[in-house]
Amino acid sequence: MTVTFRADTDLIHLLIAGTRIKTIRSHLSVTDLAGLLRHGGRPAGPSPLPLDTAGRPGVVEVDRTVNRDGKVSLGRHVVLAAEILAGRRVGARIDAGTLAFFDPETRHLLRTRPNPLTSAQIIGLRGARPAGPAPQPSTEPVGVQRRASNSGVVMVAWQKIALGRVHAGKTVTITVSDTELAIECDDGTRTVRRTNHHPVTRIKAHRPRTAAAHA
Structure with a gap:
């Protein structure tokens, strides 16, 4: 494969088919760069990694697959x-x-975490590219499942809802929007007002604590 080197006195970027593969600190001087121009080099375009005026990395994005x-x-x-x-x-x-x-397709915000990376580590990230628009939370309702406790209570996004003992141990489907929780029960759908803005962190219901006894 053909690798293109984009070099200046601060950083050297390695690119394949226009995609940045790796970035390292440059050891080259102005004289070195002039020598490269005389031996087949050409003026480079914009940096593949945005930097601010202090030479620190700007906002970048990468794609990754979440492990199990x-x-x-x-x-x-x-x-x-x-x-x-x-x-x-x-x-x-x-x-x-x-x-x-x-989400790379919709740009809906899924989670935010503190950034543990230093500027040098951000510069060296595989597959980094200039960031697009800031992702926004989805406004679409989220469907989740919950198994009612022995007292008929379920919890969604840290909010408890009492369904009654008649629903103890049953699995119900709940549609979560910004303002309401719609719970589908055997006796119909109940709608309650959301009392907080905690995100939904679990979709599926927990399995029973013990296996059912068999005759």
Whole structure:
């Protein structure tokens, strides 16, 4: 494969088919760059990695696949995205203090985490590219399942809803919007007002604590 080197006195970027593969600190002087121009080099275009006026990395994005533990690899760091995202392809928008995980197709915000990476580590990230618009939370309702407790209570996004003992042990489907929780029960759908704005972190109901006895 043909590798293109984009070099200045600060950084050297390695690109294949226009995609940045790796970035390292430059050891080249102005004289070295002039020598490269005389031996087949050409003036470079814009840097593939945006930098601010102090030479620090600007906001960048990378794509990663979340592992089964809900984590992604960013350089030497393994960062928790969310267990609910296991196996999913996500984008990570990286700025000075925050990691924003988002859906690459819709740019809907999925999770935000503190950024543990230094400027040098951000520069060296595989597949980094200039960031697009900041991802925004989805406004679409989310469907989840919950298994009612022995007292007929379910919890969604840290909010408890009492369904009654007649529903103890049953699995119900709940549609979560910004303002309401719609619970589909055997006796119809109940709608209650949301009392907080905690995100939904679990979709599926927990399995029963013990296996059912068999005759």
